[in-house]
Amino acid sequence: MKKGWMAGALLPIVLFAGCQNKTDHRANVSSSKPPVSTQSSATASAASSATSAVPGTYFSTQEVADICGKAQTAYMANQYDTAMNLANQAIASDSQCFQAYNIKGAAYYFQNGNTVADKALALINQSLAINPNYDYGYFNRALIYKGLKQYTQSIADFQKNIAITPTAAWAYYGIATIYADTKQTDPALSYLQKAINLDNSIKQTAKEQNHWDNLRSNAAFQALVN
Known part of the structure; x- marks a missing residue:
């Protein structure tokens, strides 16, 4: 279903490929989900798929990279509980895994909507506190603000995404x-x-x-x- 970017609720990205994909989650901020990447596009060359991230680049171990890849796969399949459980596993293995906080926050929001926006934002804020240059953190936060109709904050975060990744x-x-x-x-x-x-x-x-x-x-x- 493509009802529009948060025309009533919430858009697409590939987790490790560092680019937004072309699926339904794309710019559909009302019935679909946003692109949630666990890796900045600045490091796109470090990995070509959800399970091929280079350890030591943005993940502490290959195991953490693999868990995050599985979390992203679940997220893109609308399996939000699985995505969040896997994100929790990644965080348990590496408390500084900013990608996991990001995907957990997005999955939590798209599963529950604006009623949990504060908690979802807190998770994405934690991701950005660890890595202030994480473009997709700003992107997903912008989507939540958009869902809340807090347009000034949403535009500001989209602009931060663009400042980091001009091709966004x-x-x-x-x-x-x-x-x-x-x-x-x-x-x-x-x-x-x-x-x-x-x-x-x-x-x-x-x-x-x-x-x-x-x-x-x-x-x-x-x-x-x-």
Whole structure:
């Protein structure tokens, strides 16, 4: 289901590949989940899959890397309890595993929604306290703020994601949808253009999500997505 970025609740990323994937979780902040990566895109070359992270790079051991990979797989399959249990295992093995706090916080939020936002934010804040340069920590925190309709904080965190990873297409898209939802046409289209320039698949997402309903007949919007 693609209802839009937090059009009512919560978007896609590959855990270790350091990039947002092209699945339903993508920019669907209302019924889907966000991209949750356990590894910064700055270290994407260190690993090519969820179980091939290089020990000593961002994980203390290969075992911790493997556990986090399994946690991400469970998360992407909407198996939130399993994802959180695996994240807890990683944290038990390495209390500084910022990736595990991040995925646990995101899974907790997408399982329970805004009623647990404070606890989910606390987990992601812990991830960012360990690694203040963790781009996906800011991305996931931005999604939660978006779900809470705390748009100023959400945009600020998307911008932090972009500052760390200038190619973060879905962070640009997140900002675009906030402006679209708040009927600020010019900035919405500007950020949508930036997002599409980085990831052409965003055209299809924008066609399908209800953030853009008010702009369907807008010529500039049509030119961007067609």
